[in-house]
Amino acid sequence: MTEPDIRKGLAGVVVDTTAVSKVNPETNSLLYRGYPVQELAATQPFEAVAYLLWNGELPTADELAALRATEREHRALADNVKAAIDLVPLEAHPMDEVRTAVSLLGASDVSGAGSVLDASGTPEQNLERSVRLFAALPAIVAYGQRRRRGEQLVAPRDDLDYSANFLWMTFGEEPDPVVVDAFNRSMILYAEHSFNASTFTARVITSTLSDLYSAVVGAIGALKGPLHGGANEAVLHIFDEIGDAANVNDWLDEALASKRKIMGFGHRVYKSGDSRVPTMKAALDTLVEHYDRPDVLALYDALSDEFVARKGIHPNLDYPSGPAYNLIGFDTLTFTPLFVASRVTGWTAHVMEQAASNALIRPLSAYDGVAERHVEV
Numbered sequence: 410m411t412e413p414d415i416r417k418g419l420a421g422v423v424v425d426t427t428a429v430s431k432v433n434p435e436t437n438s439l440l441y442r443g444y445p446v447q448e449l450a451a452t453q454p455f456e457a458v459a460y461l462l463w464n465g466e467l468p469t470a471d472e473l474a475a476l477r478a479t480e481r482e483h484r485a486l487a488d489n490v491k492a493a494i495d496l497v498p499l500e501a502h503p504m505d506e507v508r509t510a511v512s513l514l515g516a517s518d519v520s521g522a523g524s525v526l527d528a529s530g531t532p533e534q535n536l537e538r539s540v541r542l543f544a545a546l547p548a549i550v551a552y553g554q555r556r557r558r559g560e561q562l563v564a565p566r567d568d569l570d571y572s573a574n575f576l577w578m579t580f581g582e583e584p585d586p587v588v589v590d591a592f593n594r595s596m597i598l599y600a601e602h603s604f605n606a607s608t609f610t611a612r613v614i615t616s617t618l619s620d621l622y623s624a625v626v627g628a629i630g631a632l633k634g635p636l637h638g639g640a641n642e643a644v645l646h647i648f649d650e651i652g653d654a655a656n657v658n659d660w661l662d663e664a665l666a667s668k669r670k671i672m673g674f675g676h677r678v679y680k681s682g683d684s685r686v687p688t689m690k691a692a693l694d695t696l697v698e699h700y701d702r703p704d705v706l707a708l709y710d711a712l713s714d715e716f717v718a719r720k721g722i723h724p725n726l727d728y729p730s731g732p733a734y735n736l737i738g739f740d741t742l743t744f745t746p747l748f749v750a751s752r753v754t755g756w757t758a759h760v761m762e763q764a765a766s767n768a769l770i771r772p773l774s775a776y777d778g779v780a781e782r783h784v785e786v
Contacts, residue, residue, distance in 0.1 A: 413775045424770070425612075429462060429758045430601045437684045441601055442466070447688045450594040455751075456480060456571050458597050459543055462758040463536060476540065477570070483544035484565035484574065486552055490514060490545075491562065494552060503553040504633040507746050508626055510549045511542065515622020529618045532761060538621045539757035546750040547571070551578035554743045572596060575750070580738055587699045588737055591692035595730055598685045599748055601755030603678075607631040607638065611756045615763040616770040628756045629749055635672070638752075641744040643672035644731030647712075653704070654711040661715055673728035674716055682723035689729040696736045705732050 416422050430441050438445040442461050449458050453467070460468040460476050468476060493513045497506045518538060530538065552562050563578045572593040576584040584592075602608070607628040614624040632638035651660045664671060676683050697706045709732060713724055734744050 413773075415775055419609075419772075424604070424609075425763075425768075427603065427759065427762060428465070429755065429762060430603050432603070432678055432684070437681060439602065439684050446598060446685060450597040450688050453597065454570055454572070455593050455596045455600075458600055459754040462601055462754050463539060463761070479540055480544040480571060481565070481567050483541045484548060484567075486545075486548035486562060487514075487517075489517070490549065491552065494549065495556070499557055502633070503550075503557070503742050503746050504629060504749070506553045507546070507549055507749050508629045508633075510545075511622060511629060512626050514542065514545060515620060515626065518622065529615075529620055529764065532765065535621050535757070535761050535764065539754070539761070542622075542625060542753050542757065546753055547575040548578055550743060550746040550750050551575065553746060554579055554740050555581075557740065557742070576737070585699065587695055591696050591733060592737060594688060594692045595733060595747075596751040598689055598726055599730070599751035601752070601758065605637065606634075607752065608756055608759050612759050612763045613770045615760045616767055618767070621757060621760050624760045625753060625756055628752075632745065632748060632752065638745045638748045640672045640725070641727040641731045641734070641748065642741050644727050645735055645741045645744070647672065648705075648708060648732060648735075651708060651712065654707040657708070657711040657715055661712070661719070665719070671716060673731065674720075674724055675722045676725045683725040685726045686724050686729060689726055689733065693729045693733045693736075696733055700736050702736060705736065 428442065430439065432439050433445075436445070438447070440446070441449060441458065442465055444461070444467075449461070453461075454473075456476055457468055457473055460472065490510050490513055493509050494506045497509055518541070548565060555562065560581070563581045565574050566577055569577055569583075570589075573584055573589045576589060576592060604612070610631040611624040611628040614627045615621070635643055651657055661671075693709070694706070697703060709729070713728065717723055731741075731744060734747060735741065739747065
């Protein structure tokens, strides 16, 4: 009998096609609908990139204006969603708040479906749902951080773009353009990355003809894990442990001796360095200068240089984004919810792509348990 070819973690298995994104091995560039992400981050607002992921092309001026108008209509935190977030214990991870809030938004939106068979939605309905989630998540994430600090909800502002308004709702003050630009770039860089664990989860759920919100809730659960979205939090914990660039060598000696996994380095897809890192590192550099925090850059460089020299493993996007979010003022626990607010654009693009050419995703397994046996009577 031929032994099955088992690929743990589905490593190397191609399960479907996608037009949403790819990593171009020739240029080591992550492409969104064919555009290198570093070009998008340097030239586009996040709303335009969201439009691109959903529709396949960058928007015209009129199309971008229409998307922005719709997004601003759905920015405010609904009373029932705020009440649901308030029921989540403050000791819980804020990803639990986000998961709960999205689930409630979904229950409210599909409540008119005649049966479970109606809930999956038409392409037009799913695009509308994607825009509403995109618009609603900043208020959910911002309020989550504020309530853990004992602060009140901040209402959105219609005169600010997506990224500036996100920061306004989080901190209650109008952000500096340098900060808005760095934050906008981070959101674009996190928006999409092919069949990663959370995106694949969303596509599996969609393949059952479940609804878009259920797919996003499942993706949130996958992203919560430290081997996926939680890695950016872990980077800040590492920085806090080390404390100063002068401590890097001793800290790394001990970490490697204990075979500790160093988060923020390495990637399943990139073997010669994450193509998104230079763009995010440049954004971090602007924040270091803006906030006058050369100590952050010194620690960043010392750990990166030493780890690459010793292990040959390069930083991934989480490595520069963690200290960047910290400088902006986000709590470490808020980092992964920020990832959700960005990646919801990629998730929903994949949900719509899966629904448009669907096949139930149902892999096989190789049984290695006990042989058939019977109950003794």
